[in-house]
Amino acid sequence: MAGTGTSSSGPRATIYSVAERAGVSIATVSRVLQGGPGVAAATREKVLAAADDLGYLPLGAARSLAVQHHEAHGLVLPELSGPYYSELLMGFEARAAELGQSVVLVLADSRPDLARAVRQLATRVDGIAALGATAMPPDVARALHGRKPVVIIAGDPQEGIESIVAENRESAEALTSHVLDHDRTRLLFVGDPDGAPDTRDRYAGFVAAHTSRGLEARDPVRIPFRERDGERFAARFLAGGHEADALVCANDELALSIMARLLDAGVDVPSEVVVVGWDDVMTARYVRPGLTTVRQPVQDLGALAADRLHDLITGCRPTGASRVLPTELVLRASCGCAQTETTLVRPKRTARGRGTDV
Amino acid sequence: MAGTGTSSSGPRATIYSVAERAGVSIATVSRVLQGGPGVAAATREKVLAAADDLGYLPLGAARSLAVQHHEAHGLVLPELSGPYYSELLMGFEARAAELGQSVVLVLADSRPDLARAVRQLATRVDGIAALGATAMPPDVARALHGRKPVVIIAGDPQEGIESIVAENRESAEALTSHVLDHDRTRLLFVGDPDGAPDTRDRYAGFVAAHTSRGLEARDPVRIPFRERDGERFAARFLAGGHEADALVCANDELALSIMARLLDAGVDVPSEVVVVGWDDVMTARYVRPGLTTVRQPVQDLGALAADRLHDLITGCRPTGASRVLPTELVLRASCGCAQTETTLVRPKRTARGRGTDV
């Protein structure tokens, strides 16, 4: 029954060789292989046997050319260290698979010429999802505009290009409020609001929490958000470079590296300094004190991106708006809450399911 | 100079429309766009202007059909949680990019029918790299055999299919020896040797370390290596289900979750129980005590896979052997070494660069 895969080499089997071997026409082979109706059972068997026998592997490119679409989604991510992008990718791939689409991945950091890479990508996919402006330069987006669907993830919508984001501002306000409730008075926001829309919105929430209490928020400490950046900041902080009793960090990597340095230096967290982050990475729940942070529905973000891309590809008109996904506060000990205790609080959600405009 | 991208919609620009607009033949357009020689500068400019003007985006499928290859590598991974697969993917993507190849990603866990997914993948790439037997079922591999290059990562070579692995056995022996040097006598290997070749080899090293001292290694505790599995094991361990003064875990996720549970229960690590892992994930250096583990050159593994795949695609004959990449011991405090101290020890390497046969 099963193919013994006779021909290990020889000339590649094509639809013609299969047809010939089965004694039918290529149209019939095509019908059988596409699961088309209206084929006699006996004929079907013959074709299947011939194909299996020849080890026939259809040429995707030929099919794509004929049907006029690639059945593939492109995804452009900055890189893959840390769990954020990986989870996004998982969500994207899973949904794309459900939709019958392949996913072609491009990592911006490994491309000296991103614009070229994205153009090249556009050549072999039906649509592209990209993470923020980092992964999709505005000029490239403009060039693609109108001829290839594009979805921006965690970034601002550009000229009618849709975007999908997690709620940031309200949860940042809730988180900041929570820290203020722990009787902290000198909060410092660590991260660059100009670096990414996410960070910008988080800082906005940070400011809003202060304002609503008649307090004035301090300027942010503008640093990138990798581990080493946190370490450098911690060094300055320990040297007295900044005065603060609470550090609201733009992400967990930053928060964790800073917290580790402080603890190593004998500064207690949270009693002396509160440290909170963003993303709820695995490490956040393993360190002591546990890191208070905000959890985003990252996989959903990816899945939704694949979904919207598919919608656009299959003809839906772009809305030019943003979908906003709700986030959750994750309270652990680093903010001053009871040790070990983990509480989840879901902030009032801005939008659900259908999302809202910007 | 730059294209104003006039046509936002209209019929897609093809090589024909570009040719027409530039007043040349499609052959000339093709030459210009492929950077071919023998084109007058003036002509080149005309073509470029026309293409840019029309917002011309070549159809990859048509090119692939004409040149008879996809210029894409397929990669099949189980999933992407944890840093291992992500790093592998980064290494793979980066090298593939250097080689001018796109990468099409398939995550096995999101595919109800893996065999189908892989066959489908084979349809649109020039070769496939897959992580172990998990991601490449032997029967599918067999079906592909001879008609599409395949490279197995971190798995056993199958019937002449090449594989690329990290050194496991010797470092496992070194690690186990190190634990024994800390005067431990009741070591337990936690992980299923039958689950993956990596784990099998690590257990083999575990056994070897015992044997060489005239000791007898105990049977492994056969459990999967996710966090929850570690937690379940820890519960059993705390209930007295296993007697041991050292736990050699198949990976860091397992080790970390177990260590956390033990510490929470008041069991001291390392004085009462030593815990060591594998992979050197980020968390390993943040927890206290720091986790002693083994670091693999995961990105290199991915890059090498892309390399070999490219070699095979461009005509090199498969060797049917394994490349073995060296690993490093990372000594921290969980094994009983001085707190905070981090030492790197590189075991005698089995192979380097060229790799060795199996």
Added chain:
DNA sequence: CTGTTAGCGCATTCAA
């Protein structure tokens, strides 16, 4: 139920 046929858009060979 099955076969014939005409493209799909590009690269490339052969002439000019």
Added chain:
DNA sequence: TTGAATGCGCTAACAG
């Protein structure tokens, strides 16, 4: 230096 013509392998009418 350029153009005309051919074919890559497959799908999808349209006939029969």
